[in-house]
Each structure stands twice: as C-alpha cells, then as structure tokens.
Amino acid sequence: MMRAWTLPMLLVFSGSVVAAGQTLKGNPGMAAALLLAFLALAGATSPLIFPRSIGAEEAQRRSAVDGRPIVFWRPGCTYCMRLRIRLGRSARQLHWVDIWRDPAGAAAVRAVNDGNETVPTVVVAGRPHTNPDPGWVREQLSPSA
Known part of the structure; x- marks a missing residue:
C-alpha cells in the first residue's frame, strides 16, 4: 500500500521545499505556481485517478x-x-x-x-x-x- 504513495508523497515534499525556497527569495507568485504544478503531478501519479x-x-x-x-x-x-x-x-x-x-x-x-x-x-x-x-x-x- 505504501509503495503506491511513495512518488506522490515525494512530489508533494519536493514541491513544498521548492516553493519555500522561492518564497524566501521573494517570489511568492512563482512559489504558488510551482507548488500547484507539483501537487498536480502528485495527483496524477497517485492511485486516486483510477x-x-x-x-x-x-x-x-x-x-x-x-x-x-x-x-x-x-x-x-x-x-x-x-x-x-x-x-x-x-x-x-x-x-x-x-x-x-x-x-x-x-x-x-x-x-x-x-x-x-x-x-x-x-x-x-x-x-x-x-x-x-x-x-x-x-x-x-x-x-x-
């Protein structure tokens, strides 16, 4: 069960780290866009779409x-x-x-x-x-x- 969620969780974590980095650089708009992109990829690779x-x-x-x-x-x-x-x-x-x-x-x-x-x-x-x-x-x- 857990193996099915490894990639989506990794994408959410990575997106959070990248978004936090962009926020610290003063780019909150870019941070939000990147986080949404990572979340979309996480959703697409999760078992939820099946x-x-x-x-x-x-x-x-x-x-x-x-x-x-x-x-x-x-x-x-x-x-x-x-x-x-x-x-x-x-x-x-x-x-x-x-x-x-x-x-x-x-x-x-x-x-x-x-x-x-x-x-x-x-x-x-x-x-x-x-x-x-x-x-x-x-x-x-x-x-x-």
Whole structure:
C-alpha cells in the first residue's frame, strides 16, 4: 500500500521545499505556481485517478459474468495513466487490478509477459493484451455497454 504513495508523497515534499525556497527569495507568485504544478503531478501519479481496484480473482469472476475486460495496472505507470485518461468515463466499466496490492494479479501479469510485470495488461475474453491502444480497449466495451 505504501509503495503506491511513495512518488506522490515525494512530489508533494519536493514541491513544498521548492516553493519555500522561492518564497524566501521573494517570489511568492512563482512559489504558488510551482507548488500547484507539483501537487498536480502528485495527483496524477497517485492511485486516486483510477477506479477502485479489486483482486485478480474477483476481477476474473466478474469478467466471466459480465464480459468486461480486466486491466492490470500499478500506480506511477505512465502507460497506465495514459490508458486511464484516454478512456475517460468508460474506464469505470473495466475491472481494475492493482498488481502492487494484489500478489495474484502480479503473478497473472508475469505469467503472460515472460516473467515481467509489464502493465497495463488488459485481458479481454481470456486473452491478454499488453499495453493496448486505448481506442481499441474502448471498442471492446461496446458490446457490453
């Protein structure tokens, strides 16, 4: 759990230090702008922008029932953020599994990626797809939407 928040906390701390330095130099406007930029980066790299994660076993069970894809992801992954942002509201229709929180999810990803934890790995109808195009993933939602 803590590993997912390391980068966001580091960004908030760094932004605070940089902003304090700018304030001491007499640049409060620049300090505020830099702090806001660091806070935005911290928010973007945090688990908060992703729908609530579930375990791999639960995701597989739900996917078998409703046919929706499963997305294996991890916090801080730029490709996962790209997928999440490009999917927009339709991201809520997917089953999200955080591989840093779920050892079974990490094992499932390693099993289909030659032992690597390469994410995002999207499983559609039992077939894994590593780092697929977000448009393609959105198309996979059409039949079940």
